[in-house]
Amino acid sequence: xxxxxxxxxxxxFILLFSRIPVAAALGLTxxxxxxxxxxxxxxxxxxxxxxxxxxxxxxxxxxxxxxxTVMSHGGISNRLIKAGLAAVGQFRGxxxxxxxxxxxxxxxxxxSSPATVVAVGTLMIPAMINSGYGKDxxxxxxxxxxxxxxxxxxxxPLIVYGIATEQSIGDxxxxxxxxxxxxxxxxxxxxxxxxxxxxxxxxxxxxTMTREEKIQAMRDSILSLLLPAIVLGGIYGGFxxxxxxxxxxxxxxxIVSVFVYRELSVKSLGEVLLKSSRMSxxxxxxxxxxxxxxxxxxxxxxxxQVTEAMMAMDLEPWTFLxxxxxxxxxxxxxxxxxxxILIFAPIFFPIAIELGINPVHLGIIxxxxxxxxxxxxxxxxxxxxxxxxxxxxxLRVAKAVIPSAAVLLVALLLVTFIPEISLLLVDG
Amino acid sequence: xxxxxxxxSKLENVLAAGSxxxxxALAILQVLLRTLFGQVLFWSEEAIIYLVISxxxxxxxxxxxxxxxxSVDILSxxxxxxGRRVLGYVAVLLTLFYxxxxxxxxxxxxxxxxxxxxxxxxxxxxxxxxxxxxPIGFTLLxxxxxxxxxxxxxxxDPYPEAAETLLQAEGGAxxxxxxxxxxxxxxxxxxxxxxxQPGEGNKENDR
Numbered sequence: 001x002x003x004x005x006x007x008x009x010x011x012x013f014i015l016l017f018s019r020i021p022v023a024a025a026l027g028l029t030x031x032x033x034x035x036x037x038x039x040x041x042x043x044x045x046x047x048x049x050x051x052x053x054x055x056x057x058x059x060x061x062x063x064x065x066x067x068x069t070v071m072s073h074g075g076i077s078n079r080l081i082k083a084g085l086a087a088v089g090q091f092r093g094x095x096x097x098x099x100x101x102x103x104x105x106x107x108x109x110x111x112s113s114p115a116t117v118v119a120v121g122t123l124m125i126p127a128m129i130n131s132g133y134g135k136d137x138x139x140x141x142x143x144x145x146x147x148x149x150x151x152x153x154x155x156x157p158l159i160v161y162g163i164a165t166e167q168s169i170g171d172x173x174x175x176x177x178x179x180x181x182x183x184x185x186x187x188x189x190x191x192x193x194x195x196x197x198x199x200x201x202x203x204x205x206x207x208t209m210t211r212e213e214k215i216q217a218m219r220d221s222i223l224s225l226l227l228p229a230i231v232l233g234g235i236y237g238g239f240x241x242x243x244x245x246x247x248x249x250x251x252x253x254x255i256v257s258v259f260v261y262r263e264l265s266v267k268s269l270g271e272v273l274l275k276s277s278r279m280s281x282x283x284x285x286x287x288x289x290x291x292x293x294x295x296x297x298x299x300x301x302x303x304x305q306v307t308e309a310m311m312a313m314d315l316e317p318w319t320f321l322x323x324x325x326x327x328x329x330x331x332x333x334x335x336x337x338x339x340x341i342l343i344f345a346p347i348f349f350p351i352a353i354e355l356g357i358n359p360v361h362l363g364i365i366x367x368x369x370x371x372x373x374x375x376x377x378x379x380x381x382x383x384x385x386x387x388x389x390x391x392x393x394x395l396r397v398a399k400a401v402i403p404s405a406a407v408l409l410v411a412l413l414l415v416t417f418i419p420e421i422s423l424l425l426v427d428g
Numbered sequence: 429x430x431x432x433x434x435x436x437s438k439l440e441n442v443l444a445a446g447s448x449x450x451x452x453a454l455a456i457l458q459v460l461l462r463t464l465f466g467q468v469l470f471w472s473e474e475a476i477i478y479l480v481i482s483x484x485x486x487x488x489x490x491x492x493x494x495x496x497x498x499s500v501d502i503l504s505x506x507x508x509x510x511g512r513r514v515l516g517y518v519a520v521l522l523t524l525f526y527x528x529x530x531x532x533x534x535x536x537x538x539x540x541x542x543x544x545x546x547x548x549x550x551x552x553x554x555x556x557x558x559x560x561x562x563p564i565g566f567t568l569l570x571x572x573x574x575x576x577x578x579x580x581x582x583x584x585d586p587y588p589e590a591a592e593t594l595l596q597a598e599g600g601a602x603x604x605x606x607x608x609x610x611x612x613x614x615x616x617x618x619x620x621x622x623x624x625q626p627g628e629g630n631k632e633n634d635r
Contacts, residue, residue: 019504019519021497023488028526046534046562050481056473059451059480066452118600126603240459243476247455273445274490281444281487282496288484336498379500388595389603 004037005300012293012343022336023282026289030296038299045292052291053284056243057159057169061111061287062280063246064154067253068110069276074257074264076224077119080105083221085127086214093195095131096141099124100191103145104184108228109249110149111156113374114385117146121389133200135390140400143386144408145187147371150337152180154231154249157370159242160287160338161363164294164345169242170235175360175422177232179368182421183411190407223256283338290342297346307350317355321416324348324362325369332373333380340370357419364422368412375405437493440568444486451479474550478558485565492572495590520580524573531566538563 011032015025027045034040071077084098084105091097099120106116121142128138150157153173162169194200209217231249234240240248257264264272297303310320331340345366352362374382377398387394415421458472491497499519504512537543543556551558576586595602 014503015522017500017502018522019499019501019516020523021492021499023497024523024526025499027530028522031526031529042529042533043537043540045530046537046559046566049530050559050562053481053484054477056477059455059476062448062480062483063452063455066448114598118595118598122600122603239463243455244459247452247459250452251456251459270445273449274441277444277448277483277487278491278494278496280448281484282491282498284480284484285488285491286498334500334502336500378502378505385595385598385600389600391602 002300004033005302005305007036008033008296008300008302017334022339023285023289026286026293026339026342030289030292033296033300040299048292048295049288052288055163056241057163058284058287060154060159060169060241060243060246061156061283062276063243063250064111064156065280065283066273066276067246067249068112068115069272069279070250070253070257070264071109071224071227072115072119073268073272074253075261076109076227076253076257077102077106078123079217079221079224079261081120081123082217083225086209086217089209093191093200095124095128096133096138096191096195096200097188099128099138099141100145100184100187103142103148104152104181105225105228107146107149107152107180109154109231109253111154111159113147113149113371114381116149117142117382117385118389120146121386125390133195135392136396136400137194137200139386139390139392139397140402140404141187141191142389143382143397143401144375144404145184146382146386147374147408148180148184148187150374151176151183151364151367151371153177153235154242154246155367156283157337157341157367158363160290160341161345161366164291164342165349165359165363167359167363171360171426172363173232173235173242174425175364176367178424179364179411179415179422182414183368183408186407186411187404190404194403223260227252227256286336286338287342290339294342294346297343303346303350306347307354310351311354315351315355317357318417320351320355321357321365324365325412325416328366328369329372329376332370333376333378335373335379337367337370337373340373341366358423360426361419361422365412365416368408368415372405372408372412375401375408436568440486440489440493444483444490447479447483447486451476451483454479471550474548478548478551481558482561485561486568488565489568489572492569492576493587493589495587517577517580520573520577524570524577527566527570527573531563531570534559534563534566 008029012025012029015028016022018025020028027049031042031045034042034045081098081102084102085095088094088097088101102120102124103116106119110116121139125138125142129135153176155173155176158172158176159169161167162172227249230252231245234245234248235242254264315323328340328344331344348362348366349359352359374380375398377383377394380398383394383397383401387397390397392400454472455476458469458476461467461469488497504515507515538556538559543559544554546555547553548555548558579586
């Protein structure tokens with residue numbers, strides 16, 4: 001490695017682990033490199049930041065954030081959960097099953113994990129604890145199931161990966177569906193086994209609903225349940241681009257929350273807009289600076305050098321994928337999702353191409369790894385949110401998450417070594 | 429001074445939320461016109477992109493006021509109280525430097541021939557017009573960071589607008605204590621779970 005490359009990574013890691021915002025750490029590192037090691041004019045930096053966001057697929061990200069905020073403020077998420085309770089609430093482990101299923105549905109309409117944890121956890125954690133599921137089990141399950149939010153499409157990290165590696169975002173969304181559902185089903189199986197063994201949710205103190213209440217809850221939720229069908233069906237059916245589907249998600253959720261459920265007033269709409277613009281700007285600012293950083297990586301020819309070194313080692317595809325998993329599981333403990341993708345995708349991508357690994361498959365593996373990264377301390381957003389909800393310490397939540405995170409890890413290994421799981425729905 | 433500040437805050441809010449709202453409205457209009465009436469607005473994709481860019485650079489300023497930019501604070505957990513304070517100042521100064529220097533070169537970029545003489549393909553606007561949120565956004569980020577540094581030096585809360593926790597920032601609230609069972613520090617369930625389950629995972633692995 002050259003002096004420039006070493007400076008680049010040392011600077012990045014020192015800045016990333018201090019109290020500087022991730023976006024500024026990425027940008028400042030790029031500035032240091034461009035200033036000391038190249039003759040590139042410094043006006044190139046703001047120009048790259050601008051061009052980084054200058055693409056139509058990128059516009060899907062703020063629109064999906066906006067749709068998710070409208071949904072959680074407009075009563076859509078509550079109705080999804082109530083319908084789940086009405087359907088399976090009375091079975092053994094019914095509340096835990098409802099939690100997982102609600103997370104899958106909420107994940108299918110929002111691209112964010114912490115948002116899923118808040119929406120489902122606020123209702124389901126107290127309900128589960130009241131009917132005798134342990135506090136640790138309940139909180140851990142919500143934190144883990146919520147992480148499905150970034151794998152099941154629409155998914156913000158998959159959009160970022162698609163832009164970074166020039167892959168079709170529609171294909172990535174298609175590829176993410178089966179692994180996401182597989183992980184969800186495996187979580188459901190775990191819930192069933194654990195509930196049976198410990199006698200959880202046998203009706204004692206469980207939520208009871210009359211027949212009329214059940215029918216009412218089902219009827220209320222029909223409009224909410226249609227939303228994932230519109231978003232995903234629209235993309236898969238070729239009616240919309242992902243950005244247009246995001247716009248439709250905003251439109252539909254606004255109509256339903258303002259005119260049908262009447263839970264969103266015009267006044268609170270301003271609040272929703274402000275909150276969404278803060279949250280999406282935070283993500284997009286990291287992405288812009290992350291793309292600036294990958295521009296610097298390419299200028300220093302680091303991806304090419306790493307590829308050459310890897311090829312010289314005569315790696316098998318499966319040892320490479322195992323290496324990817326090991327690196328990302330460690331990185332996921334310390335790094336935020338979008339920046340991790342923008343730093344590692346340009347490095348892994350050319351190697352995968354050389355080894356004949358499908359780049360769409362690689363994207364799914366990366367996102368699943370970082371999904372587990374949302375559950376690993378010290379930096380795991382789902383842990384923070386779940387700990388805030390339940391009042392348990394972050395470390396205790398981290399411990400409570402271990403069994404369900406282990407299930408996700410098994411799902412990750414299955415998806416890694418059976419490429420057909422991700423490529424099932426993708427053409428060619 | 430405080431009135432100027434609140435006017436500026438309002439302006440930032442309106443610019444960010446307004447750009448996002450306009451981008452969303454235009455995107456919705458584009459899809460409806462195409463699917464229902466078969467009409468294509470040739471300029472709408474470009475306009476949506478520039479509105480999203482504007483929402484990003486102005487929104488970043490509000491996110492800074494609310495202390496919502498993600499940072500990975502690991503080094504400071506290794507330090508004592510004093511070291512942590514020093515690191516806090518170093519971080520703010522470096523952030524201030526970054527926003528300042530990029531803001532400066534963003535303004536320089538506005539006056540370069542490439543930005544003045546190039547027009548955007550669909551809207552036919554000069555490039556500097558649609559790039560304007562970059563220098564303005566970075567200038568505001570610089571000013572707000574300087575404000576935060578000033579509050580730190582005077583021993584005040586650097587982020588008076590910030591939510592206390594990530595949970596509140598996500599729009600949630602801590603659950604009612606009465607809804608949760610009494611806290612048992614060594615929950616036997618939790619212990620059993622932690623040792624039981626990985627075995628479960630291995631079984632599936634063997635299959």
